[in-house]
Amino acid sequence: MITVTEKIKILCAGKNISAEDLAAGAGLKVEQVSRILEDERIPSLASIIKIARALGVRPGTFLDDSEELGPVVNRHTDSSPTVTFTSHLTDDHSHMDFMSLAARKAGRNMEPFIIDIRPVTESGSFSSHEGEEFLFVLEGTVIVSYGKERYELHKGDSIYYDSIVSHLVTAGGDSTAKILGIVYSPA
Incomplete structure (x- = not known):
């Protein structure tokens, strides 16, 4: 499975967008974007939304494993993995x-x-x-x-x-x- 960080890197490379350009387009600090691109943890939800907007994709692009065209059903008996987004500029994990x-x-x-x-x-x-x-x-x-x-x-x-x-x-x-x-x- 491709990580969030890898998907961001692939989209940036495909659109020839540097970390500085991504930061400017997303309204984030260059340090924030550099941390996101260098780390395998998932950035904050707010950062993902801003990055998605700057790259012209929907935020879910970074969380998708596979895509179905029809309805998606989740049964309460199925266990789904959870995602913990990290904080904005710190190394701490979210709550x-x-x-x-x-x-x-x-x-x-x-x-x-x-x-x-x-x-x-x-x-x-x-x-x-x-x-x-x-x-x-x-x-x-x-x-x-x-x-x-x-x-x-x-x-x-x-x-x-x-x-x-x-x-x-x-x-x-x-x-x-x-x-x-x-x-x-x-x-």
Whole structure:
């Protein structure tokens, strides 16, 4: 399987885009792009969305294993691998594990995930990117910091927001939370 980093390198080579050009097109720092291109870990979701936009592809391009033209069915009895996106400029891993619900779907415009959010002791870094997000709490308590506002969501609650506004999603309390998250990013 080709890694996210390898897919980014292949797309950059095919379009003759340097790390500096990619950084400028994605609105990222050259150090961020260099770290992404030199590492095998998956960059933050916000960075993937910005890189995809700069390369003219959909964000799911970096997460696809195979593509099906028809519907993609996920059974609760099937185990799917999770993906942990890394933080923006640090070596730390994120506090969220993402299980894609549509990695095999060709040409999709939305990225649906089941996301486990682990409690964190330090404050995380906010992200912003083009698009929209929908979160539905399946288990636990989730805190969504959105701009200057703070929302506490419980099982059965949901939130839909524009992701261009700085936001941070964390677990409330000492327990892991589980959400259904759908990310839309315009191509």
